[in-house]
Amino acid sequence: MIVDGLTMAGSSINGYGLGAEELLASMDRNGIDKSVISPVQPRTYHLEPQNDAVAAMQSRYPDRFVGFCRIDPRLGEDAVTELRRCVTRLGLRGLMLHPMEEGYTVNDAPVVRLVGEAGALSIPVIVAAGYPWVAHASQIRSVAEQAGETTIVMSHGGQINISGLAQADAFLALEACSNLRIGTNGVYRQDFLEECVEAFGAGRVLFTSMTPVFDQGFELDRVRSIGMEESDRSLVLGENMLRILGEDAKDRP
Secondary structure: OOEEEEEEEOOOOOOOOOOOOHHHHOOOOHOOEEEEEEOOOOOOOOHHHHHHHHHHHHHHHHOOOOEEEEEEEHHHHHHHHHHHHHHHHHOOOEEEEOHHOOOOOOOOOOHHHHHHHHHOOOOOEEEEOOOOOOOHHHHHHHHHHHOOOEEEEEEEEEEEEOOOOHHHHHHHHHHHHOOEEEEEEOOOOOOHHHHHHHHHHHHHHHOOOOOOOOHHHHHHHHHHOOOOOHHHHHHHHHHHHHHHHOOOOOOOO
């Protein structure tokens, strides 16, 4: 089963958008079975209605979509309340954080509090990662160390600096924190992904496209071209995310 670990649905104030039918068409075109969907940043900046919309998409297509909520941690206890509402009432199955678009630093105390609550609710967290000063891998490492019971996935392989300097920080974060994973979207160095698989195992790397910011088909091709044992490729393509979500029935090491 192929599972895209990160897509974003809705119409964003930042100029991109994706509807349910459009996403389904892309999935069918590329042979993708399921996609994790999370909200975009809307024109209103109010994320609660977007969480409701994602829950409705999940309910309409339960075999194709897995809904993650998106919350602004700067709301403090209101953010924690919204997370609990999304999980216990809406049935959403994870939390997506986008520090760059929302405008906060990922290792601020309210973020650590929210990520810790996600772990208490037994749901994973995806962070739009790699953005300097707000979501650098070393900052996410700090969160992972303080919220050790929470599984955290860093998009962009944990780094987006094309100089390559940030790759070392992402690698060190994975080395230090067993609860950290990386998503493959936008990673410009295939050898970095291959080094992560070799050093930490294929179980720490997940296929994520972050469509519509990236092209879903192109990002799938990126994963298919990673040099690894073919027996491990199914882990990256979908089994890892299913395992994080508690859906994986296979008993693989």
